[in-house]
Amino acid sequence: MASYHTHSISLPSTSHPITTQFDQQLTRLRSSQAASTCSSSLLTYRLTCLTELYVVVDDMLQLPSSKQSLSQIQTVLDGSLRLLDACSTSRDVLQQSKEHLQDIQSVLRRRCSGAVVN
Template sequence: MASSQMNKASYHTRSISLPSTSHPITAQFDQQLTKLRSSQAASTSSSLSLSQRLTGLTELYVFVDEMLQLPSNQQSLSRIQAVLDGSVNLIDACSTSRDVLQQSKQRLQHIQSVLRRRISGELNITKEVAEYVKARKTIKKVVKKCLKNIKSDNPNASEFFMNDVQEITVDMFKSLLSYISGTKSQSKKSWSLVTKLINKSSEKEESAAQTSEFDVVDATLESIVCQKKTRVNIDGIRNQMVNLESEIEQLDEILECLFRHLVKTRSTLLNILSN
Protein backbone atom coordinates (compact mmCIF):
# COMPACT_ATOMS: atom_id res chain seq x y z
CA MET A 1 0.00 0.00 0.00
CA ALA A 2 1.32 3.40 -0.91
CA SER A 3 0.19 5.10 2.27
CA SER A 4 1.17 8.44 3.74
CA GLN A 5 3.58 7.82 6.59
CA MET A 6 3.83 10.63 9.10
CA ASN A 7 6.99 10.91 11.14
CA LYS A 8 6.31 9.20 14.44
CA ALA A 9 8.09 11.93 16.36
CA SER A 10 5.84 14.62 14.90
CA TYR A 11 2.88 13.23 16.79
CA HIS A 12 4.68 13.71 20.07
CA THR A 13 5.97 17.22 19.49
CA ARG A 14 2.42 18.55 19.38
CA SER A 15 0.82 18.93 22.79
CA ILE A 16 -2.87 18.32 23.30
CA SER A 17 -4.18 21.46 24.93
CA LEU A 18 -7.43 20.54 26.60
CA PRO A 19 -9.58 22.63 28.92
CA SER A 20 -7.90 23.33 32.22
CA THR A 21 -11.06 22.34 34.09
CA SER A 22 -11.18 18.59 34.52
CA HIS A 23 -14.01 16.95 32.60
CA PRO A 24 -14.57 13.23 31.93
CA ILE A 25 -14.94 13.74 28.19
CA THR A 26 -11.50 15.34 27.91
CA ALA A 27 -9.83 12.23 29.29
CA GLN A 28 -11.75 9.99 26.88
CA PHE A 29 -10.92 12.26 23.97
CA ASP A 30 -7.25 12.39 24.96
CA GLN A 31 -7.08 8.60 25.22
CA GLN A 32 -8.68 8.03 21.82
CA LEU A 33 -6.51 10.64 20.10
CA THR A 34 -3.34 9.19 21.59
CA LYS A 35 -4.37 5.69 20.56
CA LEU A 36 -5.14 6.83 17.05
CA ARG A 37 -1.87 8.71 16.68
CA SER A 38 0.09 5.67 17.82
CA SER A 39 -1.69 3.34 15.39
CA GLN A 40 -1.21 5.78 12.50
CA ALA A 41 2.48 6.26 13.26
CA ALA A 42 3.02 2.51 13.40
CA SER A 43 0.73 1.73 10.48
CA THR A 44 1.53 -1.01 7.98
CA SER A 45 0.20 -1.60 4.49
CA SER A 46 -2.40 -4.01 5.80
CA SER A 47 -5.90 -3.14 4.61
CA LEU A 48 -7.27 -4.37 7.93
CA SER A 49 -5.04 -1.87 9.71
CA LEU A 50 -6.39 0.93 7.51
CA SER A 51 -9.98 -0.05 8.26
CA GLN A 52 -9.23 -0.16 11.96
CA ARG A 53 -7.63 3.28 11.88
CA LEU A 54 -10.57 4.77 9.99
CA THR A 55 -12.92 3.21 12.53
CA GLY A 56 -10.79 4.72 15.28
CA LEU A 57 -11.04 8.11 13.60
CA THR A 58 -14.82 7.79 13.49
CA GLU A 59 -14.82 6.97 17.19
CA LEU A 60 -12.71 10.07 17.84
CA TYR A 61 -15.38 12.26 16.25
CA VAL A 62 -17.94 10.83 18.66
CA PHE A 63 -16.16 12.82 21.37
CA VAL A 64 -15.59 15.93 19.25
CA ASP A 65 -19.14 17.25 19.40
CA GLU A 66 -19.21 16.93 23.20
CA MET A 67 -15.82 18.63 23.42
CA LEU A 68 -17.12 21.54 21.38
CA GLN A 69 -19.98 22.02 23.85
CA LEU A 70 -17.58 22.81 26.69
CA PRO A 71 -17.57 26.59 27.42
CA SER A 72 -13.78 26.65 27.61
CA ASN A 73 -13.62 25.47 23.99
CA GLN A 74 -16.01 28.15 22.75
CA GLN A 75 -14.14 31.18 24.11
CA SER A 76 -12.05 31.91 21.02
CA LEU A 77 -14.19 32.36 17.94
CA SER A 78 -11.10 33.03 15.84
CA ARG A 79 -9.87 29.49 16.52
CA ILE A 80 -13.25 28.04 15.58
CA GLN A 81 -13.34 30.06 12.36
CA ALA A 82 -9.93 28.73 11.32
CA VAL A 83 -11.00 25.13 11.96
CA LEU A 84 -14.31 25.75 10.18
CA ASP A 85 -12.44 26.80 7.05
CA GLY A 86 -10.49 23.55 7.09
CA SER A 87 -13.56 21.38 7.69
CA VAL A 88 -14.70 21.84 4.09
CA ASN A 89 -11.53 20.15 2.80
CA LEU A 90 -12.11 17.18 5.09
CA ILE A 91 -15.70 16.72 3.93
CA ASP A 92 -14.57 17.00 0.30
CA ALA A 93 -11.80 14.43 0.86
CA CYS A 94 -14.26 11.99 2.42
CA SER A 95 -16.74 12.51 -0.40
CA THR A 96 -14.03 12.06 -3.05
CA SER A 97 -12.83 8.87 -1.36
CA ARG A 98 -16.32 7.40 -1.44
CA ASP A 99 -16.82 8.44 -5.08
CA VAL A 100 -13.65 6.78 -6.35
CA LEU A 101 -14.36 3.65 -4.34
CA GLN A 102 -17.80 3.38 -5.93
CA GLN A 103 -16.36 3.91 -9.41
CA SER A 104 -13.88 1.09 -8.86
CA LYS A 105 -16.63 -1.15 -7.49
CA GLN A 106 -18.88 -0.55 -10.51
CA ARG A 107 -16.10 -1.47 -12.93
CA LEU A 108 -15.29 -4.59 -10.95
CA GLN A 109 -18.91 -5.70 -10.98
CA HIS A 110 -19.07 -5.24 -14.74
CA ILE A 111 -16.06 -7.51 -15.33
CA GLN A 112 -17.40 -10.09 -12.87
CA SER A 113 -20.70 -10.09 -14.74
CA VAL A 114 -18.83 -10.88 -17.96
CA LEU A 115 -16.84 -13.65 -16.28
CA ARG A 116 -20.02 -15.29 -14.98
CA ARG A 117 -21.35 -15.47 -18.54
CA ARG A 118 -18.17 -17.04 -19.87
CA ILE A 119 -17.38 -20.30 -18.16
CA SER A 120 -14.57 -21.44 -20.44
CA GLY A 121 -10.95 -20.54 -19.78
CA GLU A 122 -10.75 -19.38 -23.40
CA LEU A 123 -12.20 -15.91 -23.40
CA ASN A 124 -11.41 -12.36 -24.37
CA ILE A 125 -12.29 -9.74 -21.80
CA THR A 126 -9.70 -7.21 -22.93
CA LYS A 127 -12.40 -4.65 -23.77
CA GLU A 128 -13.92 -4.71 -20.29
CA VAL A 129 -10.50 -4.80 -18.69
CA ALA A 130 -9.31 -1.85 -20.78
CA GLU A 131 -12.31 0.13 -19.55
CA TYR A 132 -11.37 -0.69 -15.96
CA VAL A 133 -7.73 0.29 -16.49
CA LYS A 134 -8.84 3.57 -18.10
CA ALA A 135 -11.19 4.29 -15.19
CA ARG A 136 -8.39 3.59 -12.72
CA LYS A 137 -6.15 6.12 -14.48
CA THR A 138 -8.91 8.71 -14.14
CA ILE A 139 -9.32 7.81 -10.48
CA LYS A 140 -5.61 8.27 -9.85
CA LYS A 141 -5.77 11.77 -11.35
CA VAL A 142 -8.71 12.66 -9.09
CA VAL A 143 -6.86 11.29 -6.07
CA LYS A 144 -3.70 13.19 -6.96
CA LYS A 145 -5.68 16.45 -7.13
CA CYS A 146 -7.41 15.71 -3.82
CA LEU A 147 -4.11 14.92 -2.11
CA LYS A 148 -2.76 18.24 -3.35
CA ASN A 149 -5.73 20.19 -1.99
CA ILE A 150 -6.15 18.51 1.37
CA LYS A 151 -4.21 20.11 4.16
CA SER A 152 -4.40 20.88 7.85
CA ASP A 153 -4.97 24.56 8.61
CA ASN A 154 -2.78 26.20 11.24
CA PRO A 155 -0.41 23.19 11.54
CA ASN A 156 1.73 25.02 14.10
CA ALA A 157 -1.14 26.02 16.34
CA SER A 158 -1.71 23.47 19.07
CA GLU A 159 -3.67 25.61 21.52
CA PHE A 160 -7.05 24.39 20.27
CA PHE A 161 -7.90 20.69 20.41
CA MET A 162 -9.60 20.76 16.98
CA ASN A 163 -6.24 21.48 15.34
CA ASP A 164 -5.09 18.08 16.57
CA VAL A 165 -8.28 16.48 15.28
CA GLN A 166 -7.88 18.00 11.84
CA GLU A 167 -4.22 17.06 11.69
CA ILE A 168 -4.86 13.36 12.30
CA THR A 169 -7.88 13.42 9.97
CA VAL A 170 -5.83 14.91 7.14
CA ASP A 171 -3.11 12.31 7.60
CA MET A 172 -5.67 9.52 7.65
CA PHE A 173 -7.25 10.65 4.41
CA LYS A 174 -3.82 10.88 2.81
CA SER A 175 -3.22 7.25 3.77
CA LEU A 176 -6.62 6.20 2.44
CA LEU A 177 -6.35 8.08 -0.85
CA SER A 178 -2.84 6.80 -1.45
CA TYR A 179 -4.06 3.28 -0.76
CA ILE A 180 -6.90 3.64 -3.26
CA SER A 181 -4.59 5.10 -5.88
CA GLY A 182 -2.05 2.31 -5.47
CA THR A 183 1.43 2.21 -6.95
CA LYS A 184 2.29 4.25 -10.03
CA SER A 185 3.81 1.34 -11.93
CA GLN A 186 4.25 -2.38 -11.66
CA SER A 187 7.74 -3.84 -11.49
CA LYS A 188 8.78 -7.35 -12.52
CA LYS A 189 8.65 -8.23 -8.87
CA SER A 190 5.00 -7.11 -8.76
CA TRP A 191 4.10 -9.26 -11.76
CA SER A 192 5.73 -12.24 -10.10
CA LEU A 193 3.77 -11.58 -6.92
CA VAL A 194 0.49 -11.33 -8.80
CA THR A 195 1.10 -14.67 -10.51
CA LYS A 196 1.64 -16.28 -7.13
CA LEU A 197 -1.48 -14.66 -5.73
CA ILE A 198 -3.58 -15.99 -8.58
CA ASN A 199 -2.28 -19.54 -8.53
CA LYS A 200 -1.50 -20.06 -4.86
CA SER A 201 -4.16 -18.75 -2.51
CA SER A 202 -2.04 -19.76 0.48
CA GLU A 203 0.54 -17.17 -0.47
CA LYS A 204 -2.06 -14.43 -0.56
CA GLU A 205 -2.31 -14.13 3.20
CA GLU A 206 1.46 -14.03 3.45
CA SER A 207 1.69 -11.20 0.90
CA ALA A 208 -1.37 -9.22 2.06
CA ALA A 209 0.65 -6.96 4.34
CA GLN A 210 2.91 -5.89 1.47
CA THR A 211 0.44 -5.47 -1.40
CA SER A 212 -2.99 -3.87 -1.45
CA GLU A 213 -5.97 -5.50 -3.14
CA PHE A 214 -6.11 -2.52 -5.51
CA ASP A 215 -2.52 -3.13 -6.62
CA VAL A 216 -3.10 -6.86 -7.10
CA VAL A 217 -6.19 -6.39 -9.26
CA ASP A 218 -4.60 -3.51 -11.20
CA ALA A 219 -1.52 -5.59 -11.97
CA THR A 220 -3.53 -8.62 -13.02
CA LEU A 221 -5.85 -6.72 -15.35
CA GLU A 222 -3.05 -4.61 -16.82
CA SER A 223 -1.19 -7.82 -17.64
CA ILE A 224 -4.22 -9.07 -19.59
CA VAL A 225 -4.26 -5.91 -21.68
CA CYS A 226 -0.50 -5.55 -22.17
CA GLN A 227 0.15 -9.23 -22.91
CA LYS A 228 -3.15 -9.65 -24.81
CA LYS A 229 -4.02 -12.78 -22.85
CA THR A 230 -7.00 -14.79 -24.07
CA ARG A 231 -6.59 -17.67 -21.62
CA VAL A 232 -6.83 -16.58 -18.02
CA ASN A 233 -7.34 -18.15 -14.63
CA ILE A 234 -11.00 -17.25 -14.16
CA ASP A 235 -11.19 -18.45 -10.57
CA GLY A 236 -8.04 -16.54 -9.65
CA ILE A 237 -9.28 -13.28 -11.17
CA ARG A 238 -12.74 -13.72 -9.69
CA ASN A 239 -11.30 -14.31 -6.21
CA GLN A 240 -9.17 -11.19 -6.44
CA MET A 241 -12.15 -9.10 -7.49
CA VAL A 242 -14.38 -10.52 -4.75
CA ASN A 243 -11.70 -9.66 -2.18
CA LEU A 244 -11.32 -6.13 -3.50
CA GLU A 245 -15.07 -5.55 -3.72
CA SER A 246 -15.47 -6.75 -0.15
CA GLU A 247 -12.73 -4.37 0.97
CA ILE A 248 -14.32 -1.46 -0.90
CA GLU A 249 -17.66 -2.13 0.77
CA GLN A 250 -16.02 -2.25 4.18
CA LEU A 251 -14.18 1.02 3.64
CA ASP A 252 -17.24 2.74 2.22
CA GLU A 253 -19.36 1.69 5.19
CA ILE A 254 -16.85 3.26 7.56
CA LEU A 255 -16.57 6.39 5.41
CA GLU A 256 -20.34 6.81 5.33
CA CYS A 257 -20.39 7.00 9.12
CA LEU A 258 -17.33 9.25 9.20
CA PHE A 259 -18.90 11.60 6.64
CA ARG A 260 -21.93 12.10 8.89
CA HIS A 261 -19.65 12.96 11.80
CA LEU A 262 -17.67 15.46 9.70
CA VAL A 263 -20.87 17.20 8.61
CA LYS A 264 -22.17 17.23 12.18
CA THR A 265 -18.92 18.75 13.46
CA ARG A 266 -19.07 21.50 10.84
CA SER A 267 -22.70 22.20 11.78
CA THR A 268 -21.72 22.48 15.45
CA LEU A 269 -18.91 24.90 14.60
CA LEU A 270 -21.34 27.03 12.58
CA ASN A 271 -23.82 27.08 15.46
CA ILE A 272 -21.12 28.22 17.91
CA LEU A 273 -20.13 31.08 15.60
CA SER A 274 -23.74 32.18 15.08
CA ASN A 275 -24.53 32.33 18.81
Protein backbone atom coordinates (compact mmCIF):
# COMPACT_ATOMS: atom_id res chain seq x y z
CA MET A 1 0.00 0.00 0.00
CA ALA A 2 1.42 3.39 -1.00
CA SER A 3 1.95 6.01 1.65
CA TYR A 4 0.89 9.57 0.83
CA HIS A 5 1.77 12.63 2.82
CA THR A 6 -0.88 15.28 3.04
CA HIS A 7 -0.62 18.78 4.40
CA SER A 8 -3.45 20.76 5.83
CA ILE A 9 -3.64 24.51 5.83
CA SER A 10 -4.85 25.99 9.07
CA LEU A 11 -6.89 29.08 8.44
CA PRO A 12 -8.03 31.34 11.25
CA SER A 13 -11.56 30.53 12.35
CA THR A 14 -12.44 34.22 12.59
CA SER A 15 -11.43 37.17 10.50
CA HIS A 16 -9.09 39.80 11.82
CA PRO A 17 -11.11 42.73 13.22
CA ILE A 18 -9.56 45.06 10.66
CA THR A 19 -10.74 42.79 7.85
CA THR A 20 -14.25 42.89 9.29
CA GLN A 21 -14.07 46.70 9.49
CA PHE A 22 -12.91 46.81 5.88
CA ASP A 23 -15.84 44.67 4.75
CA GLN A 24 -18.28 46.84 6.70
CA GLN A 25 -16.93 50.09 5.27
CA LEU A 26 -16.95 48.71 1.76
CA THR A 27 -20.54 47.51 2.19
CA ARG A 28 -21.59 50.95 3.45
CA LEU A 29 -19.97 52.61 0.46
CA ARG A 30 -21.53 50.20 -2.02
CA SER A 31 -24.97 50.55 -0.49
CA SER A 32 -24.76 54.33 -0.83
CA GLN A 33 -24.16 53.89 -4.56
CA ALA A 34 -27.59 52.30 -4.92
CA ALA A 35 -29.29 55.58 -4.07
CA SER A 36 -30.93 57.13 -7.10
CA THR A 37 -30.70 60.72 -5.85
CA CYS A 38 -27.53 62.67 -5.37
CA SER A 39 -27.91 65.13 -2.51
CA SER A 40 -25.20 66.98 -0.62
CA SER A 41 -25.85 64.86 2.46
CA LEU A 42 -25.39 61.69 0.38
CA LEU A 43 -22.13 63.04 -1.04
CA THR A 44 -20.98 63.87 2.49
CA TYR A 45 -21.89 60.36 3.60
CA ARG A 46 -19.96 58.83 0.69
CA LEU A 47 -16.90 60.95 1.43
CA THR A 48 -17.10 59.90 5.07
CA CYS A 49 -17.30 56.25 3.98
CA LEU A 50 -14.29 56.72 1.71
CA THR A 51 -12.32 58.40 4.49
CA GLU A 52 -13.10 55.60 6.93
CA LEU A 53 -12.26 52.99 4.29
CA TYR A 54 -8.93 54.72 3.68
CA VAL A 55 -8.13 54.61 7.42
CA VAL A 56 -8.99 50.89 7.61
CA VAL A 57 -6.83 50.10 4.56
CA ASP A 58 -3.96 52.04 6.12
CA ASP A 59 -4.42 50.03 9.33
CA MET A 60 -4.40 46.81 7.31
CA LEU A 61 -1.13 47.80 5.68
CA GLN A 62 0.42 48.37 9.12
CA LEU A 63 -0.27 44.79 10.25
CA PRO A 64 2.90 42.71 10.66
CA SER A 65 1.55 40.05 8.31
CA SER A 66 0.88 42.68 5.64
CA LYS A 67 4.33 44.16 6.04
CA GLN A 68 5.86 40.70 5.76
CA SER A 69 3.83 39.93 2.65
CA LEU A 70 4.74 43.26 1.08
CA SER A 71 8.40 42.61 1.88
CA GLN A 72 8.22 39.20 0.20
CA ILE A 73 6.50 40.74 -2.82
CA GLN A 74 9.22 43.40 -3.00
CA THR A 75 11.86 40.66 -2.93
CA VAL A 76 10.14 38.84 -5.79
CA LEU A 77 9.79 42.07 -7.78
CA ASP A 78 13.47 42.88 -7.25
CA GLY A 79 14.40 39.40 -8.46
CA SER A 80 12.14 39.82 -11.49
CA LEU A 81 13.81 43.12 -12.37
CA ARG A 82 17.25 41.53 -12.12
CA LEU A 83 16.05 38.71 -14.38
CA LEU A 84 14.67 41.22 -16.90
CA ASP A 85 18.01 43.06 -16.86
CA ALA A 86 19.85 39.79 -17.48
CA CYS A 87 17.47 38.94 -20.34
CA SER A 88 17.99 42.37 -21.88
CA THR A 89 21.76 42.02 -21.65
CA SER A 90 21.56 38.52 -23.16
CA ARG A 91 19.41 39.82 -26.02
CA ASP A 92 21.95 42.58 -26.72
CA VAL A 93 24.85 40.09 -26.70
CA LEU A 94 22.95 37.73 -29.01
CA GLN A 95 22.15 40.60 -31.39
CA GLN A 96 25.81 41.60 -31.52
CA SER A 97 26.81 37.97 -32.08
CA LYS A 98 24.32 37.71 -34.91
CA GLU A 99 25.74 40.84 -36.54
CA HIS A 100 29.31 39.51 -36.20
CA LEU A 101 28.26 36.16 -37.64
CA GLN A 102 26.66 37.91 -40.62
CA ASP A 103 29.90 39.85 -41.15
CA ILE A 104 31.91 36.60 -41.06
CA GLN A 105 29.51 34.94 -43.50
CA SER A 106 29.84 37.90 -45.84
CA VAL A 107 33.64 37.69 -45.73
CA LEU A 108 33.53 33.93 -46.38
CA ARG A 109 31.17 34.39 -49.35
CA ARG A 110 33.49 36.99 -50.85
CA ARG A 111 36.50 34.71 -50.39
CA CYS A 112 34.69 31.76 -51.92
CA SER A 113 33.63 33.82 -54.92
CA GLY A 114 37.20 34.96 -55.47
CA ALA A 115 36.67 38.58 -54.41
CA VAL A 116 39.56 40.44 -52.86
CA VAL A 117 39.27 40.96 -49.13
CA ASN A 118 40.79 44.07 -47.55
